[in-house]
Amino acid sequence: MICYRCGAEAKEAVRCPACGADLSLFRTVKSLSNVYYNMGLEQAGVRNLSGAVVSLKNSLKFNKYNIEARNLLGLVYCEMGEVVDALSEWVISRSYQPEDNLASRYLDEIQQNRGYLDTVNQTIKKFNLALNYCKQDSRDLAVIQLKKVLSLNPKLVKAYQLLALLYLQEGKLEQAKKTLRGAGKIDTDNTMTLRYLKEVNARLKEKSPSKKPKDDDLISYQSGNETIIMPKRFKESSIGSSLLYIVLGLVVGTAVTACLIVPNVRNQAKEEASRQVLEASDTIATNGQTIKELEGQIDALEGQLEEEKDNNAKVKEQISSYETLLKAYVSYHENDITAAGAALDKVNTKYLSSSAKAIFKGIDEEVQGQYLDALYEEGYNAYQQGRYEEAIKNLKKVIKEQEDYRDGSAAYYLAQSYRHNGDLKSARPYYQYVIDNYPNTQRALTAQNYVNAQE
Amino acid sequence: MINFEKELKNFKPSLEVEDAESVIQNHDLTDVTDIITEVLRDARESTGR
Numbered sequence: 001m002i003c004y005r006c007g008a009e010a011k012e013a014v015r016c017p018a019c020g021a022d023l024s025l026f027r028t029v030k031s032l033s034n035v036y037y038n039m040g041l042e043q044a045g046v047r048n049l050s051g052a053v054v055s056l057k058n059s060l061k062f063n064k065y066n067i068e069a070r071n072l073l074g075l076v077y078c079e080m081g082e083v084v085d086a087l088s089e090w091v092i093s094r095s096y097q098p099e100d101n102l103a104s105r106y107l108d109e110i111q112q113n114r115g116y117l118d119t120v121n122q123t124i125k126k127f128n129l130a131l132n133y134c135k136q137d138s139r140d141l142a143v144i145q146l147k148k149v150l151s152l153n154p155k156l157v158k159a160y161q162l163l164a165l166l167y168l169q170e171g172k173l174e175q176a177k178k179t180l181r182g183a184g185k186i187d188t189d190n191t192m193t194l195r196y197l198k199e200v201n202a203r204l205k206e207k208s209p210s211k212k213p214k215d216d217d218l219i220s221y222q223s224g225n226e227t228i229i230m231p232k233r234f235k236e237s238s239i240g241s242s243l244l245y246i247v248l249g250l251v252v253g254t255a256v257t258a259c260l261i262v263p264n265v266r267n268q269a270k271e272e273a274s275r276q277v278l279e280a281s282d283t284i285a286t287n288g289q290t291i292k293e294l295e296g297q298i299d300a301l302e303g304q305l306e307e308e309k310d311n312n313a314k315v316k317e318q319i320s321s322y323e324t325l326l327k328a329y330v331s332y333h334e335n336d337i338t339a340a341g342a343a344l345d346k347v348n349t350k351y352l353s354s355s356a357k358a359i360f361k362g363i364d365e366e367v368q369g370q371y372l373d374a375l376y377e378e379g380y381n382a383y384q385q386g387r388y389e390e391a392i393k394n395l396k397k398v399i400k401e402q403e404d405y406r407d408g409s410a411a412y413y414l415a416q417s418y419r420h421n422g423d424l425k426s427a428r429p430y431y432q433y434v435i436d437n438y439p440n441t442q443r444a445l446t447a448q449n450y451v452n453a454q455e
Numbered sequence: 456m457i458n459f460e461k462e463l464k465n466f467k468p469s470l471e472v473e474d475a476e477s478v479i480q481n482h483d484l485t486d487v488t489d490i491i492t493e494v495l496r497d498a499r500e501s502t503g504r
Contacts, residue, residue, distance in 0.1 A: 004492045029487050064486040084470040088478045121472045128468040135463065162466055169459045192465070199457045 001027065033063035040069065044076055049157075049187040052076050067093055071102050080187060081156030083110075083120045123153040130162065139166050140278045150182075157187050164196050173207070176200050318351035325352070325360055332363050338378075341371025345397075372398055376410055383413050383420075391417040399430075408434050412443045415450075424454050 001010045004026060008018035015022060036059035043052035056073040059066055074089035087110065090103035098104075110117060126149045133142035146163040149156060160183035167176035177200045183193045220229040328343035344364050349357055379394030395414040398405050405411075411430045418427035431447035438444050470478055 004488070004495075025491060026488060029491065032487075060486065062487045064484050064488070082469070084472055084475050084478065087472075087475050088482065091475075091479050092482060092484070117472060124469040124471050128471075131463075131466055131468055134466075158466060158469075165457070165459065165462055168457060196457065 001030070029062050033059045033066050033069065035059075036062065037066055037069040037072070040072060040076075044072060047187065048189040049076050049080050050190045053080075065096055067097050067101060067103075070096075071106070074103065074106065078106075079155060081123075081153050081159070083117075084124070119152055123149045123156065123159075126152075127156065127159055127162075130159075134162070134166070139170065140275070141282060142166060144275075144279055144282055154182075155186055157183050157190060157193070160186075161190075161192050161196065164193075164200075168196060168200060168203075173200050173204050177204070314351070317348060321348045321351045322356065325356060325363075328363055328367075329359070332367055337367055337370040338374045340367045341375070344368075344371075368401070372401055372405060376405060379410070379417075380413060383417050386420070388417040388421040392421065403433070404437065408438045408443065412447065415447065419450060424450075428454065 001012070001023060002008070003010050003016035003019060003021055003023065005021040006016060006019040008016060010016045010018075010023055014024050014027070036055050040052045040055035040059060043049075043055055053073065053076055056069050056076065059069040060073065063069075070089050070093040074086040074093065077083070077086035077089065087107070090107050093103035094101055094107060126145050130142040130145035130149065133139070133145060143163065143166055146159050146166070149159045150163070153159070160179050164176045164179040164183070167173070167179060177197070180193055180197045180200065183190065184197070187193065220227055222228075324343050324346045328340045328347065331337075331340035331343060340363065344360070344367060347360060349360060352360060375394045375398050379391045379398065382388070382391035382394065392414060395410050395417065398410040399414060403411065411433045415427040415430035415434070418424070418430070428451060431451050434441075434447045435444050435451070
């Protein structure tokens with residue numbers, strides 16, 4: 001024994017050899033714990049599991065380090081189908097005594113059998129669901145769930161008890177009795193099981209009193225060693241009356257079949273059908289849940305797909321911007337300013353890295369002036385030679401980059417090209433620009449004349 | 456006579472495997488030995504004073 005005061009090993013001594021503390025009281029407590037453990041062991045041996053749980057809990061209240069009592073408590077819980085409680089006791093036991101402990105073996109066995117743990121968890125969830133169904137007054141669904149629970153975990157005593165309670169409530173006394181016997185096989189002296197069984201037996205007794213009807217029409221007497229029983233009134237019957245009795249018997253038999261047996265069979269068939277409907281609705285509900293989950297997954301995946309498509313488009317745009325910048329760079333080095341400027345116009349700087357943007361800016365500053373000159377020259381020459389559409393295309397590009405290019409010359413010739421092309425409506429804003437920004441010039445006067453003529 | 460609603464209250468939901476950790480953490484592990492040790496320590500301290 002370890003001294004409570006100094007922690008030294010005291011073995012069997014009444015006083016601690018190290019600090020002299022009195023250990024007699026602790027020895028008494030320890031022996032009380034052992035008494036309860038022995039009681040629990042005995043009860044577990046005769047399958048009085050609920051009694052064993054009480055005794056073993058008492059044992060641990062006196063000495064929490066009673067490893068054997070704790071391991072046995074876990075084992076009893078496991079036998080009653082309460083696997084989580086069993087696991088808790090074994091984990092605590094192992095933390096108190098990591099070496100040479102049976103709990104380690106139990107825990108290892110359960111951990112190695114992952115499927116068993118999953119099944120146990122499934123049964124627990126189903127039991128809790130059944131309990132909820134009971135509280136919501138859906139007893140039929142609760143019965144179905146509890147049957148499933150017991151098929152998966154035939155040791156769960158409280159599932160038997162709840163099922164028996166449901167049968168009792170529905171007046172299915174024989175089924176309740178059978179279920180309670182199942183619980184009794186696992187835990188013999190469970191108070192709740194015994195109380196329900198008593199109730200079932202009492203109701204069964206009420207239903208079919210075992211009173212033997214006294215038959216006044218019979219007489220019995222002893223003849224030697226034999227007892228003779230015979231009707232009081234014995235009358236020989238003729239063939240006609242016998243036939244009449246047979247016919248009457250057949251009629252009565254048919255009537256009984258039609259009135260009693262057929263409705264009963266029909267009711268049974270109806271009950272079976274409604275049970276199947278309930279099972280089917282339960283399955284449908286479960287499947288519905290699964291479908292919802294899968295639909296959710298599909299939505300999430302579709303969202304991801306859309307996102308990936310967007311990303312893909314952005315990446316393509318980015319690649320295209322870099323390729324165009326490269327083309328502009330090459331054209332610039334070959335002194336093809338027009339091609340370089342046209343390529344730079346197509347570059348989307350949003351997708352460029354900061355270093356690529358710097359390259360773009362450098363080329364753009366070099367090219368822009370020369371590019372506009374080249375564009376203007378091409379546009380002006382096209383105008384002079386009567387190729388107005390080509391002139392419009394080039395001069396528009398110039399205006400887009402620099403509206404006041406060469407003191408409004410680009411705007412003026414763009415307006416003129418539109419006019420010669422027969423599109424006075426498009427020409428007007430550019431004439432107006434010349435009138436507003438360069439008044440008192442020959443071009444402004446000419447522009448004003450054309451505007452007035454249009455009005 | 457058994458009352459269904461009353462009996463139903465005796466049934467508590469089972470602990471799921473995921474709850475095992477919290478059950479172990481919240482397990483009251485005080486035993487009689489702890490209580491006696493505490494009482495003796497208090498008595499010794501009050502005598503010492």
